[in-house]
Amino acid sequence: MTKRFKKLCTAVCILLIASFAFSSLFIIAEADHDCVGEGCHVCQAVRVCLNAVGSISLLLVGIVSTLFLKSVVLFCSYRKYGAVNTNNLINLKVKLSI
Numbered sequence: 001m002t003k004r005f006k007k008l009c010t011a012v013c014i015l016l017i018a019s020f021a022f023s024s025l026f027i028i029a030e031a032d033h034d035c036v037g038e039g040c041h042v043c044q045a046v047r048v049c050l051n052a053v054g055s056i057s058l059l060l061v062g063i064v065s066t067l068f069l070k071s072v073v074l075f076c077s078y079r080k081y082g083a084v085n086t087n088n089l090i091n092l093k094v095k096l097s098i
């Protein structure tokens with residue numbers, strides 16, 4: 001992972017967290033606004049924020065479930081082999097000849 005890629009990932013994470021936080025704050029702040037009924041601009045903005053919060057929440061659920069499944073696989077591998085199984089041809093330094 002290059003330094004530039006790490007910076008890009010950090011920036012994307014910061015933007016996602018900021019959009020989640022500000023969308024949530026806007027929804028909370030405008031929860032009891034003076035609604036004019038149909039065509040209310042605040043209600044449209046709240047709907048957009050709700051969609052953003054829902055999408056980011058779905059993304060977070062995907063990331064957390066992936067990390068959980070990965071940790072379960074590593075835990076099961078550790079219990080079975082006593083360590084993470086890293087036996088492959090490269091680590092065992094097997095010389096392949098034709």
Ligand SMILES: [Zn+2]
Nearest residue numbers: 035036040043
């Ligand atoms: Zn409204």
